[in-house]
Amino acid sequence: SYEVTQPPSVSVSPGQTASITCSGDKLGGKYVCWYQQKPGQSPVLVIHQDNKRPSGIPERFSGSNSGNTATLTISGTQTMDEADYYCQAWDSSTAVFGGGTKLTVL
Amino acid sequence: QVQLQESGPGLVKPSETLSLTCAVSGYSISSGYYWGWIRQPPGKGLEWIGSIYYSGTTYYNPSLKSRVTLSVDSSKNQFSLKLSSVTAADTAVYYCARSEKGNNGLYYYYYMDVWGKGTTVTVSS
Numbered sequence: 001s002y003e004v005t006q007p008p009s010v011s012v013s014p015g016q017t018a019s020i021t022c023s024g025d026k027l028g029g030k031y032v033c034w035y036q037q038k039p040g041q042s043p044v045l046v047i048h049q050d051n052k053r054p055s056g057i058p059e060r061f062s063g064s065n066s067g068n069t070a071t072l073t074i075s076g077t078q079t080m081d082e083a084d085y086y087c088q089a090w091d092s093s094t095a096v097f098g099g100g101t102k103l104t105v106l
Numbered sequence: 107q108v109q110l111q112e113s114g115p116g117l118v119k120p121s122e123t124l125s126l127t128c129a130v131s132g133y134s135i136s137s138g139y140y141w142g143w144i145r146q147p148p149g150k151g152l153e154w155i156g157s158i159y160y161s162g163t164t165y166y167n168p169s170l171k172s173r174v175t176l177s178v179d180s181s182k183n184q185f186s187l188k189l190s191s192v193t194a195a196d197t198a199v200y201y202c203a204r205s206e207k208g209n210n211g212l213y214y215y216y217y218m219d220v221w222g223k224g225t226t227v228t229v230s231s
Contacts, residue, residue: 001168031215035152042201042221043144043152049215086152090207090216093165095142095154 002091006098018074022087032070108132110222124189128202140205145198199224
């Protein structure tokens with residue numbers, strides 16, 4: 001079965017750029033989306049189809065996908081962005097989630 | 107505004123069947139989209155369970171397929187999950203979500219754009 005891998009944790013200082021990666025075999029040939037989940041809350045879609053932002057998601061969230069790696073980039077990171085982030089791809093009629101990355105803003 | 111609300115027993119005994127329902131408001135299920143289930147064990151990541159289209163087309167996580175049944179009730183604008191032969195490993199927060207699936211001619215995309223608040227299910231005797 002297909003797998004996508006994320007780093008367990010990423011740290012960033014407020015106002016700096018955070019990059020969270022998602023790796024998988026030939027992942028650039030699949031569409032990737034990203035979810036943000038804060039403690040005790042449901043996940044929220046922040047990027048779909050590699051780089052499209054849903055309505056209401058701040059412009060500081062962007063995405064890219066090429067080769068074997070997709071990247072979620074948060075520019076000008078704010079303390080409110082501290083959360084778990086999950087990538088997800090679609091392969092062989094199955095939705096596959098990465099293990100999640102805890103973003104710490106300090 | 108589309109809203110989803112999960113409901114069902116919070117405690118299920120081992121070997122029994124877990125049954126959950128997701129009520130949809132603000133959108134007619136029979137108008138489109140896939141409708142799916144995702145779970146999250148305590149302190150762990152997200153696991154996709156499966157999804158169903160209003161016409162009955164289904165997709166399942168291969169690791170759970172043998173135990174999962176999804177159904178849609180368009181008259182009540184809700185969809186349901188049944189997971190049989192549960193064990194403690196099935197203890198989790200269960201979310202329902204609206205899912206968009208499509209393709210651009212080359213690649214398929216699938217993402218979940220509206221989520222319910224989740225319901226905690228514990229498997230214990």
